[in-house]
Amino acid sequence: MSALTIGxxxxxxxxxxxxxxxxxxxxLAGRIFGEEAKRWYRLGFVITAVLTLIPLLILLxxxxxxxxxxxxxxWRWLMMAGQLAALGLLAWTxxxxxxxxxxxxxxxxxxxxxxxxxxxxxGPYRISRHPMYFTSMLVMWLxxxxxxxxxxxxALMSIYFVVGSYHEEMLLVKQFGNAYEQYRKRVSRIFxxxxxxx
Numbered sequence: 001m002s003a004l005t006i007g008x009x010x011x012x013x014x015x016x017x018x019x020x021x022x023x024x025x026x027x028l029a030g031r032i033f034g035e036e037a038k039r040w041y042r043l044g045f046v047i048t049a050v051l052t053l054i055p056l057l058i059l060l061x062x063x064x065x066x067x068x069x070x071x072x073x074x075w076r077w078l079m080m081a082g083q084l085a086a087l088g089l090l091a092w093t094x095x096x097x098x099x100x101x102x103x104x105x106x107x108x109x110x111x112x113x114x115x116x117x118x119x120x121x122x123g124p125y126r127i128s129r130h131p132m133y134f135t136s137m138l139v140m141w142l143x144x145x146x147x148x149x150x151x152x153x154x155a156l157m158s159i160y161f162v163v164g165s166y167h168e169e170m171l172l173v174k175q176f177g178n179a180y181e182q183y184r185k186r187v188s189r190i191f192x193x194x195x196x197x198x
Contacts, residue, residue, distance in 0.1 A: 002063035003152040009056055014160045020045050042104030066148040076144040086138035093131040096123035119176045121183055127192040133161035134190050165189055
């Protein structure tokens, strides 16, 4: 029952998050709050995503759970080393996109367009078109301890990352056109060396 509760909450969060990421939601915000809302949209989107994940963390901490495994040393240390490496790669990914731009602060200050104006292909984006998804999945699946609730959440998040990458790429093709089409012919969708069809 706990895993079902977590699953339902995450699916609702994913649907809501995907709607907020859509062009329709951005246009709606522009109509309701005016053109200035475009500058605040990214920051509001990030804050909303974080705040709506807090109840999910509370559910994970409070709901009954069933342990599946808890690896002993040295396997635990090996998995944790892999997680640290993945977190380092995730930090590198964020730095490649400029953290203040990623969060939405530059857009609010007016020093950056409310929409992405340049296609990022440097750093980790040279090996994966969605390195944030790739590194996040590494952090999850290299966990040295696993339970039913965690397994449910990690599986749903992984599915969401893959499905979300298709949605995100539709927007990127609209924005960058042939430049993005050429980029995705050269670089794997999520997993380096493992192409996904467009």
